[in-house]
Amino acid sequence: MSQPTIDPFDPLGLEAELSDEERLVAESTRRFVRERALPEVPRHFEAGTFPVELAKELGELGLLGMHLQGYGCAGTNAVSYGLACLELEAGDSGLRSFVSVQGSLAMFPIWRYGSEEQKERWLPAMARGEAIGCFGLTEPDHGSDPSGMRTRARRDGDDWILDGAKLWITNGGIAQVAVVWAQTDDGIRGFVVPTDTPGFEARDVGHKLSLRASVTSELVLTDVRLPADAVLPDVVGLKGPLSCLNEARFGILWGAVGAARACFEAALDYAGTREQFGQPIAGFQLTQRKLVEMFLALTKAAMLAHRLGRMKDAGTLTKDLVSIGKLDNVRAALEIARTARGVLGANGITLEYPVMRHAANLESVATYEGTEEIHTLTLGRALTGLSAFT
Known part of the structure; x- marks a missing residue:
């Protein structure tokens, strides 16, 4: 059997374009997820609980409110925040949701619209994971x-x-x-x-x-x-909460790539070792088609996330473009999870593998921070200039 000739997880060399800081964020978050989170996640998923003991460790890593400046926050760029969300959701959507809510939905409005007293009281403790x-x-x-x-x-x-x-x-x-x-x-x-x-x-x-x-x-x-x-003194109207949701959606479009990667990785590994009819199932045409379709969807989702991240750092990212990422990356991740479950057969429904857990989680990710319908109509309005919301 010949060796693979393409990197299944980074065929276009996106990692090579990362800065040293961005690469460090990705690597340290991936290590934390694999060493601290993943050993605990299946148990918490089965019990219906969150590993709250990890909150302070996430703070120590600088992941809480990491894209905010001052008040004990790390002040990283948008791509670093996105990479952290990707690695967290490769572990579990619950981990990424915790960090997204903490940083983008709870800390961000205080940081952006709050008084100095509100910022000083809450943001440093929230950045450390001492206040949730x-x-x-x-x-x-x-x-x-x-x-x-x-x-x-x-x-x-x-x-x-x-x-x-x-x-x-x-x-x-x-x-x-x-x-x-x-x-x-x-x-x-x-x-x-x-x-x-x-x-x-x-x-x-x-x-x-x-x-x-x-x-x-x-x-x-x-x-x-x-x-x-x-009261938050510096905002009145829906633009306040909607701006927070847009921050969270940016993390989601990266996180979906992480969930998709975890499912594809599990399917690729399983297909290479699971034998039927005297050979690994990766050698069958129908299985290879599934692997290729997952690979293509994952590659495109990663490219989209990286491009939108660079645009956010350049100050050119709009809410409509965030809708592209939230809508399509979550949709792609769901399809990858479902296809990967099929590759794993009956084994795919157990917590021994991450696939069914991610598939179930992504059903929620598809709904929160704007349903598929809402983002579709948002993009329809952006394309036509006509609103179909009412």
Whole structure:
């Protein structure tokens, strides 16, 4: 048998174009995932729990709020952040979701729109993993259309009173602080809410079949009284939460490549060692077609992620282009996961291999931070100038 003549994971030499810092981020994150996370992930996935003990280790690696400047954050470039998300999600979507929510959805709005007092109080502790954050936007009846949110904040003297509910909130049950978005008389505002505030309750969502190694919660706010300085002072309206979602989507389009790589790697290795009819199944035409289709999709997804990362660092990345990455890379990763499961046969449904776990997780990744329908219509509007949302 001749030796392979192409690198199945980097045929175009994308790694050679990385800076020393970018390569170091990728390598150190990959090592952490393989040595610390992967030995624990299957157990947590089966139990429906998150390895919260890893939070401070993620902080020590500089991965929490890593793309933010100051306040104990690493201040890396966008490509480094993307590479970290890729390696984390090669371990499990729950790991990448934790880091994305912490950095892009909880820390980013405080960093971008918060007061100096809010930044000093929360960001250094969050960067160290000593304080965990969550992001309260989605509601039981308002997911894709956050403008219809029912959570309200009203004035009571100098204080604010919050009432409402948020659902599908990653990290909600383990968070010390929540960034909650609510309707006010002046429009939608963001509030920094310590989770030990009276009237704040987090109820974990059970019976999940996806993202099991992650905490998902409902937040219930009943007469939650906050001081005047709890509001994020520098943003009013939906542009606040939507800008945070765009930051998170950037991490997702990289993370999907990691999940896809893990599935392809498992399928390629399995096909080369699993024998049927007297030879490895990698030698059969139909199996080779599956491997080639996965390889092509993975290569294109990686190219797209790297290009969008370079554009973000150059300041030319738009939200519409992020939609391309979120939509197509997640779609490609799902197809790779399903194809890889087929290559592994019955073995593909067990936790001995990562494929079914990734396939299940990616069903959630396809839905959060904008469904396939939302990103399709976003791109349709960008192409035609006509909105089909209403």
